Amino acid sequence: MTYDPERHAILLADYCVSVRPGDRVLVAGTTLALPLIEALHRTLLGRGARPVLKLSYPTQVEDVQRLASEEVLGSLHPVEIDDARALDASIRILTPTAPVPGLDVARAARWRAAQAPLAMSTLHPRWNLTLYPTPFGAEAAGMTLEDYEAFVARAMFLDAPDPVRRWGEIREFQAGLIERLAAADDVHLQADGTDLHLSVRGRSWSNSDAKRNMPSGEVFTAPHERSANGTVHFDLPTLYGGRVVRGINLVFRDGEVVEARAEEGEDVLRAALATDDGARFLGELGIGTNFGIQQPSMNILFDEKIGGTVHLAVGQAYAENGGTNRSAVHWDMIRDLRRGGTLTLDGEPFLTGGRFV
Structure with a gap:
């Protein structure tokens, strides 16, 4: 069309x-x-x-x-x-x-x-x-x-003949995912160059059904601010402040980014993380569910929603999810699990190879 x-x-x-x-x-x-x-x-x-x-x-x-x-x-x-x-x-x-x-x-x-x-x-x-x-x-x-x-x-x-009805179907599908996610404590993300644990115990999950982002198709929460430990490699490039940033690698210790590298745009990454005290902590864990988006487009509004991807945002957390991290930064970075990788909840597979178990 x-x-x-x-x-x-x-x-x-x-x-x-x-x-x-x-x-x-x-x-x-x-x-x-x-x-x-x-x-x-x-x-x-x-x-x-x-x-x-x-x-x-x-x-x-x-x-x-x-x-x-x-x-x-x-x-x-x-x-x-x-x-x-x-x-x-x-x-x-x-x-x-x-x-x-x-x-x-x-x-x-x-x-x-x-x-x-x-x-x-x-x-x-x-x-x-x-x-x-x-x-x-x-x-x-x-x-x-x-x-x-x-x-x-x-x-x-x-x-779609009725876009509102289609978004209603997305909402119902995501509600089923949240029912399982709401019971989880430890989230473990594994892929090439990635081995990260964080806790979401007691944090609420949002059902993003395009009321606030159009398009949408994700579920997200605010992980516990001091819980992230390990490494993560983000394999989809992003634009931040008009600059391309590619191949981001972050190392977390007790929630804080202690090492940060990028294959391209590392100066942008370091400047963002130095913005304020909250910029080095996670504000969001999100899981993309929109299988109507099949390829990255160098635009975070679309790319973070790709079905089978996971994104983490450094900086500002949404208080509605129980997050307390505050920052002028909210930068979403994406890991594509369709290329291989798993997201497990308390040791049980939840997302494998880009498909929900």
């Missing part, structure tokens, strides 16, 4: 943020996403909502990180926080673009730390992060734009 921004907009408004008459809904994205932004604006108005559009040009954030004074870079104006608190819901649209060369990774980290109080996940229960397919996104994924648009549509189940 071809990607349809009108169909995407209806799913975002009616299902993802459950818009109500009178809601003040932020729609934020770059000008590259104008077809989806226009469709969302019309859809929200049709539901009696009050859309608030926040448009930026494609390299606006990078220009702030490059050119802003230290005061502007590292602080927020009070009105920015007031504006964010006055919203009822938000939809943020990612538009993949080529990395801007020569960015100072330390300045970029300071900007992200200053922006942390504006995170919708801490201000509002109804928020969604989605993506509009761009030519660079297609290039990064190794696809033509037409193929990439179809890939995005399939990942969101926009090709």
Whole structure:
């Protein structure tokens, strides 16, 4: 099928943020996403909502990180926080673009730390992060734009006769996984270059059914902050702050990253881990369940959801899962078990070779 921004907009408004008459809904994205932004604006108005559009040009954030004074870079104006608190819901649209060369990774980290109080996940229960397919996104994924648009549509189940019903089926499947996960204590991840133990005892698991990420398809929790011990090699590359980071290797001791290496982008990795005290501890353990996504695309919103993969995030934990780690960083890193590897719960196989047991 071809990607349809009108169909995407209806799913975002009616299902993802459950818009109500009178809601003040932020729609934020770059000008590259104008077809989806226009469709969302019309859809929200049709539901009696009050859309608030926040448009930026494609390299606006990078220009702030490059050119802003230290005061502007590292602080927020009070009105920015007031504006964010006055919203009822938000939809943020990612538009993949080529990395801007020569960015100072330390300045970029300071900007992200200053922006942390504006995170919708801490201000509002109804928020969604989605993506509009761009030519660079297609290039990064190794696809033509037409193929990439179809890939995005399939990942969101926009090709299904009833996408909402399909996401309901995902929710039910994930509920069954959580029933088993909720009883677990020790999680053991094993694969080439990976032998990691962590504890999730008593921590709640979230059923990510695309209410907050579109697409979604994962279950996740916050592991105990001091429980991670061992090594992990992340075999899928990621983009962080506009830079490619590939072949990440982390060593954990009593929850803390004590060694960190990367085959590419190691300076980005080290800068992120130095952002604050919480950046060297885990905030999330997630398991991908979306078998509608079959290949990595160099975009974490999709890649962490690939069915049969596991991801760990350093930094900020979700309090709703019982996590206490706090950080301006939340960086998801992915291990693909479809290539071989196991995830066991208290010694019993749960995910083997990318398939749930």
